[in-house]
Amino acid sequence: MLRFYIEVARTAFRRQLIYRWANLAGLITNAFWGAIISYLIIALYHARPVAAGYSVQDTLRYTWLAQAMIMIVLTFGWYDLMLTIRSGEVISDLSKPCDFYWYWFSREFGRDLYYLLFRGLPTYVSGMLLFSAGIPGRLDVWLLYAVSFLLGAMLGIAYRFLYNVIAFWVVEARAVGGMAGAIALFFSGGYLAVVFFPPWLRAIADWLPFNGLLNVPAEIFLGKLSGGDLWLNLARQLVWLIVLTLVARLVAAAATRRVVVQGG
Amino acid sequence: MLSNILSDLSLYRRLIGMQLRTQAQYKFNLLIDVGTYLFVTTMEFFGVLFYFGSFKSILGWTIGEVALLTATASFGFGLAEMIGAGIDSFDVTIRRGEFDRLLLRPVSAFIQVIGSDFRLRRLGRLTQGCIAFAIGFVLLPGFHWTPAKLLILLLGIASAAAIFVSILLMSATLCFWTVETTELFNSLTYGGREMMSYPLTIYHQLLQRFFLFVVPLAFGAYIPVCYLLDRPLPFDMPAVVAFASPLVALAFTLVAGAVWRFGVYHYQGTGS
Numbered sequence: 146m147l148r149f150y151i152e153v154a155r156t157a158f159r160r161q162l163i164y165r166w167a168n169l170a171g172l173i174t175n176a177f178w179g180a181i182i183s184y185l186i187i188a189l190y191h192a193r194p195v196a197a198g199y200s201v202q203d204t205l206r207y208t209w210l211a212q213a214m215i216m217i218v219l220t221f222g223w224y225d226l227m228l229t230i231r232s233g234e235v236i237s238d239l240s241k242p243c244d245f246y247w248y249w250f251s252r253e254f255g256r257d258l259y260y261l262l263f264r265g266l267p268t269y270v271s272g273m274l275l276f277s278a279g280i281p282g283r284l285d286v287w288l289l290y291a292v293s294f295l296l297g298a299m300l301g302i303a304y305r306f307l308y309n310v311i312a313f314w315v316v317e318a319r320a321v322g323g324m325a326g327a328i329a330l331f332f333s334g335g336y337l338a339v340v341f342f343p344p345w346l347r348a349i350a351d352w353l354p355f356n357g358l359l360n361v362p363a364e365i366f367l368g369k370l371s372g373g374d375l376w377l378n379l380a381r382q383l384v385w386l387i388v389l390t391l392v393a394r395l396v397a398a399a400a401t402r403r404v405v406v407q408g409g
Numbered sequence: 410m411l412s413n414i415l416s417d418l419s420l421y422r423r424l425i426g427m428q429l430r431t432q433a434q435y436k437f438n439l440l441i442d443v444g445t446y447l448f449v450t451t452m453e454f455f456g457v458l459f460y461f462g463s464f465k466s467i468l469g470w471t472i473g474e475v476a477l478l479t480a481t482a483s484f485g486f487g488l489a490e491m492i493g494a495g496i497d498s499f500d501v502t503i504r505r506g507e508f509d510r511l512l513l514r515p516v517s518a519f520i521q522v523i524g525s526d527f528r529l530r531r532l533g534r535l536t537q538g539c540i541a542f543a544i545g546f547v548l549l550p551g552f553h554w555t556p557a558k559l560l561i562l563l564l565g566i567a568s569a570a571a572i573f574v575s576i577l578l579m580s581a582t583l584c585f586w587t588v589e590t591t592e593l594f595n596s597l598t599y600g601g602r603e604m605m606s607y608p609l610t611i612y613h614q615l616l617q618r619f620f621l622f623v624v625p626l627a628f629g630a631y632i633p634v635c636y637l638l639d640r641p642l643p644f645d646m647p648a649v650v651a652f653a654s655p656l657v658a659l660a661f662t663l664v665a666g667a668v669w670r671f672g673v674y675h676y677q678g679t680g681s
Contacts, residue, residue: 170592177596181604188611189464196463320441327449336456341463 149243150251157255161263168263171216175264176271179212183276197340203367206279207338209272210363213265214294215335217257218301218358221326226309227318239401246306246394253302286368289375293362296382300357303389304329310393313400333359340364354389357382417520424524432529439529446533454479454541457606470608473548474638480541481562482605482630485569486598487534493574495525499581504588509678518673522581552637561636561651568658569605569629573598575658575665576624582672597624605630609643617643625661628654 161168183205190201199207215221226249229235239245272278281287308325312318330336332355339350339360350356361378364370370378432439457479461472470478490497499522502508511521546552580594601624609617609631620627621643635642636651 167592174592174596174600177600178603181600181607184611184613184616185460185467185607188468188608189460191468192464192466317438317441320438320445324445324448327445327452331452331456336453337459341459343459343462 146243150247153248153251154255154258157252158259161256161259172264172267172271175212175215175268176275179209179268179272180275182208182212183272187276198369199338199340199367202277202279203369204338205272205276206367207334207363209269209276209278210366211335211338211359212272213269214297214359214362215330216260216264218297219326219329219333219335220256220260220301220305221330222323223305224309224319224322226306227312227322230310230312231316236404239404245397245401246390249306250299250302253305254298257298257302281366281368283368286365289379290362290366293357293365293379293382296379296386297358297362300354300382300386300389303386303393304354304358306393307389307396310396310400313404329355329358332356334363335359338363352381354385357385417517420516421520421524424521425527428524428527429529432527442530443533443536446530447536448533450483450534450537451540454483454537458544468608468610471548473545474634475607476541476545476548477637478608478630478634479606480538480545481565481634482569482602483534483538483541484566485629486573486602487531487538488566488570489573489577489598490534491528491531492570493523493577494528494531495523496574496577496581498526500584500588503584506678508676512673512676519669558637561633561654564652564655565629565633568633568654569626571658571662572624572626572629573601575662576601578665579668582669585672585676601626625657628657 186204186208187201190196190204194200196204226235229238238248241248269278273280281290304325308322309318311321315321332339332350332353334356339347339356342350350360356378361370361382364378365375457475458472460467461475465471467475502511502522502525508518508522511518514521576594576597580598583594601620604612604616604620605626609620609627612620617627620631627643632642632651633654636648642648642650
């Protein structure tokens with residue numbers, strides 16, 4: 146069975162390879178946004194060298210990391226699953242002799258790998274070239290970052306599965322999806338680093354699942370988390386991953402029990 | 410000439426009226442859409458405001474002043490998104506071969522394209538612009554209105570909207586050859602709005618010149634807001650330049666119009 150899922154992931158990876166020009170345009174868009182925010186940050190830091198414990202270099206690095214990871218952990222405007230529900234195509238996926246959730250998980254995992262290689266890496270490298278974002282020099286930071294990023298990517302898949310699968314109940318689910326994406330983008334640190342939130346909002350954001358999408362891996366990358374704090378953050382990420390995955394599977398099971406497809 | 414323009418305008422009114430009536434049929438959906446869009450854009454705006462918890466100003470611009478910039482850019486962009494929706498989805502019109510049909514009708518193709526969609530849900534961004542204006546003026550208690558300032562602000566917003574629509578039009582013209590819109594132009598529309606939300610001086614000299622003299626979006630946000638706040642204009646330009654915004658926008662619109670006409674003239678159909 147595992148071989149089947151690996152094959153699904155591989156196919157998704159290869160399917161993505163076709164969109165070469167779209168990816169290049171997307172890459173330029175990511176880099177352009179990164180550049181705008183970088184100019185903003187450099188201008189803000191003009192008056193003081195350190196803010197909220199972040200130096201200008203830290204904040205630049207956070208920004209470019211966010212731009213590089215965004216397509217993986219928070220694929221904005223991802224309605225693939227929703228569209229199959231609307232068109233009825235979903236029935237062919239449900240008929241496959243495999244688990245519906247893990248089928249989509251494998252597909253998305255394959256796509257994530259593509260975006261890591263062909264979107265994330267080049268985006269971050271352009272940040273290094275344009276704004277000297279730099280990279281951490283310690284091996285343990287890289288290893289912990291890899292673990293946290295992997296958890297974040299899987300959390301991202303569970304989350305987008307969830308807000309897509311509501312299309313079984315809501316016809317105009319796109320608005321809900323847009324809202325879900327925006328909330329996640331904000332609370333994960335996609336607009337501005339979570340460290341700049343007002344303290345009361347920060348306290349809430351820390352315990353939300355979105356924190357694990359981007360902010361935790363990024364803070365590890367910056368070397369801001371250590372000791373008990375580090376383990377607490379990783380544990381929260383893991384617990385949210387398990388919870389969201391379970392909920393996603395339960396919702397999918399509930400939805401598929403009542404699915405009725407119009408013949409034709 | 411004049412009667413042509415008048416008949417175009419009345420046609421546009423009819424097309425838009427049709428759009429509005431259609432969208433008003435789905436009241437609940439419309440409400441949700443406007444609400445979502447307001448929510449998303451407001452969150453973007455708060456993202457900017459939160460920086461000012463840690464930093465007091467950005468190159469001398471206070472939080473209220475930046476809020477005015479953001480509001481002006483949002484308003485111009487929001488209007489353009491609302492009016493120019495038909496241009497924005499032009500690639501679909503081309504791909505389905507619908508444009509060939511439009512060309513057969515004895516009325517302006519441009520009016521038909523721009524009249525083909527009008528997105529009421531973009532009211533969400535305009536509402537966010539209003540909120541940003543309100544916050545900006547509350548944070549700037551010493552601000553004094555003069556008739557000239559009000560005029561400059563309104564002209565600025567209109568100019569920004571015209572320039573944004575022109576960018577959309579040029580991006581749509583490209584569809585004649587590429588059949589699909591390139592995401593690259595998003596950097597000029599969405600990216601341009603984002604850039605105009607902050608003081609122009611934070612950018613590299615080349616980018617400043619680009620947004621003043623090539624794609625003159627700065628005339629739709631930064632320059633009018635500088636005039637409002639009695640700030641000096643970039644590159645030592647005299648304050649009266651602020652009154653030139655509509656002229657600059659008009660020039661840019663004419664260029665976009667020429668590009669569009671060139672595209673229509675050379676369009677050969679998408680076949681199939």
